[in-house]
Structure formats: structure tokens, C-alpha cells
Amino acid sequence: MDRLQYSALMIACLLLTLPLEFVFGARVWRQPKRLVRSVVPVALFFLVWDLWATNRGDWGFNPKYTIGWKFPGGMVVEEILFFVAVPVCALLTLEAVRNMLAGTTPLQRWVRSR
């Protein structure tokens, strides 16, 4: 089970930020094309950096906490999950904050309607 630590942490991030999509009306997951266009190019750039730096030995991944699927050079597949999950969490936060400041979250509307 320990080998799932890295992937489970990333999935936990996605699950814990999911309410932002609905309770705070973030509308990030509901714009899949826009999401792909913003996350994928940046993720690809950082993954190339990651492949290179892992190959050089700048950093590495603990076999105890990763499932063991690796790219040549040693980068683990969990890194792909990282460069998708972390930006999605940040976009959800940004859109939730924008809606909060504008007073337009479903939560605020519900509170006002009572």
C-alpha cells in the first residue's frame, strides 16, 4: 500500500478540491477544452525538464512510495499526475476566489436566498 503514497496524494488533492467546482462555482472541470489548453502545454514543458533532471540525477523518486512505472532516466509516471493535479487545484482555487470576491458562488447565493 505504501507504494501508492505518491499517486494517492495526488488523487486526494483532486478529490479535496472537487467541491470548489460546485460549492464555489469554479467551472474548471466543466470547461475541459480550456482546461486541456492551459494545463497540457505547461505540463509537457515541465515534464521534459523533469525527465532531463531525473536523468542527470538532480532528483529522484523513492521506490518505496511509487508504483514502479518509470520512464527512461528514472522519472516515475506519478509525475504526470502531479503536473496535471497541482495546476487543476490552483485553477479551482483561483476561480473560487474570484467568485467569492464577486459574491457569485452558489454558496453565497444560497445563503442570500434564505
Added chain:
Amino acid sequence: MPIYPALAVAAAVVVIALELLYFRSGILRSRAYWLSMAIVVGFMILVDGWLTKLSAPIVFYNDANTSGIRPVWDILIEEYAFAFALLTMVILLWDRSAPAVADKAASS
């Protein structure tokens, strides 16, 4: 300077330059951006702290190639520049492809 902090700072500088010279979204002057960044850093400390803690690291570094400065929960200081570059770049692309109706909300 060791390579990881040098590249992380370079990435952050490139993203700031892209915003100032190309995107000109004004995001770096927006309250919503800095407020979300503050929240994101809070959660980053939990997640990155878990990933890089020296007691049982999931991700480990070659000490010769890092700053070795780990002020909070063993997180290398250059990780903050790395995160800034990653997330700000994604946000710049996200805002650029905002649908017309969302423009008003995006400028808050």
C-alpha cells in the same frame, strides 16, 4: 548557484517577463491572484512537505544540485519559485482562453 535553484528562478523570471511583455493580463496586480496564491502556498506546504520530507521522502534531491535551504517542513526554497512559474504560467494560458462572458469575472 546550484542548478535546481538557478533553473527554478530562471523559470519564474521567464514567466514574469512573458506576462509583462506578451500576455499583459494584469494578473500580477490582481487581488484574486495573490489571494489564491496565498491559499495555494498553504496547501503546497502540506503536499510538498509530505513529498520531500527528509524523514521519508517520496521525492529526494542530490544535495549538490540544490540550495540546501529548507525553511519550512524540509521544502527546498527553490520549490516556491518552481511552483510560482508552473502555476502562473497555467493561469496565464487559462485566462487567455477565457470565454467572452467570463471576462468581467476574470478582471476582478
